[in-house]
Amino acid sequence: MDHGSLQIIRPAYKSSAVRSDQYPQGNIPEIAFLGRSNVGKSSLINSLCQHRGLARVSGAPGKTQTINYFQVLLQEKREEEETRRQLYFVDLPGYGYARTGGRNRQLWSHFIGEYITSSPNLHLLFLLVDLRHPDLPIDREAYTWLADNEVPLQIIATKADKLKKNERVRNLAQIQKLFPTAFPPIAYSSLKQEGRNDVLHTIYEAVTDD
Numbered sequence: 001m002d003h004g005s006l007q008i009i010r011p012a013y014k015s016s017a018v019r020s021d022q023y024p025q026g027n028i029p030e031i032a033f034l035g036r037s038n039v040g041k042s043s044l045i046n047s048l049c050q051h052r053g054l055a056r057v058s059g060a061p062g063k064t065q066t067i068n069y070f071q072v073l074l075q076e077k078r079e080e081e082e083t084r085r086q087l088y089f090v091d092l093p094g095y096g097y098a099r100t101g102g103r104n105r106q107l108w109s110h111f112i113g114e115y116i117t118s119s120p121n122l123h124l125l126f127l128l129v130d131l132r133h134p135d136l137p138i139d140r141e142a143y144t145w146l147a148d149n150e151v152p153l154q155i156i157a158t159k160a161d162k163l164k165k166n167e168r169v170r171n172l173a174q175i176q177k178l179f180p181t182a183f184p185p186i187a188y189s190s191l192k193q194e195g196r197n198d199v200l201h202t203i204y205e206a207v208t209d210d
C-alpha cells in the first residue's frame, strides 16, 4: 500500500494497569509490545518515538511489572496533506524472568493474558524475538499461546546489529519458519534505527484497516 512518510510524534507516558478496570477508556487503537525480559522492548519503543528516556531501558531485566500505556500520534505526511492519528503503545511486562518452578510455573502473569485476550482496542501485537536466539522454548511457548488465541501478530527480530550478514539471514529464515504470521518477521536494530520504517508502516496498516 502507498502512504506518505510516517512519524511518531508527541510520545508521553499515559498510565499503568494490572486490571481491566484500569485500561484507558475510549476507543483509541492500541499496539502492544511483548517479549522476553531484556529482548529490547523498551529500546524499540524509544527508537520508534525517537525519545531516549520514554520507556526505561535497563541492563537489569525483570523490572517492568505493569502494563504501561504511552500515548503517541502517528503522523502521515503526503504532499500538502498531513494526518495525525492518536494511538497507544502498550509496553507489556517481560516474560521468562524469575519464573517460579514446579507447580506454580507459568508463562506470564494472568493479567498479561487477560489484557491480550480482552482489550477491545488491541489492533496488533509485536512479539519480539532476539535475532541471535531464534529458537528459545519460552518464545515458542508464547507464540503458540498467541496463535491459539488468534492474536494479530507481527514478529520483530531484535538486536540485528549484533549479527554478521550470513548469520542474520539464516536466523531470520529460522524465525519465519518457527513463528509463522501473515507478514514476514522484521529485523530491527534500535541502535542503528534499522527496520524503523517497516515497523511504522506495519502500525499504519494495523490502525487504518477501515
Ligand SMILES: Nc1nc2c(ncn2[C@@H]2O[C@H](COP(=O)(O)OP(=O)(O)O)[C@@H](O)[C@H]2O)c(=O)[nH]1
Residues within 6 Å of the ligand: 035, 036, 037, 038, 039, 040, 041, 042, 043, 044, 056, 057, 058, 059, 061, 062, 094, 158, 159, 160, 161, 162, 188, 189, 190, 191, 192
Ligand atoms: N546492540 C543492541 N543492543 C540493544 C538493542 N536493543 C536493546 N539493546 C540492549 O539490550 C538491553 C535490554 O534492552 P531493553 O530495551 O531494556 O529490553 P526490555 O527488557 O525488553 O525492555 C539494553 O542493554 C539495551 O541497550 C539493539 O537493537 N542493539
Ligand SMILES: [Mg+2]
Residues within 6 Å of the ligand: 041, 042, 043, 055, 056, 057, 058, 064
Ligand atoms: Mg523494558
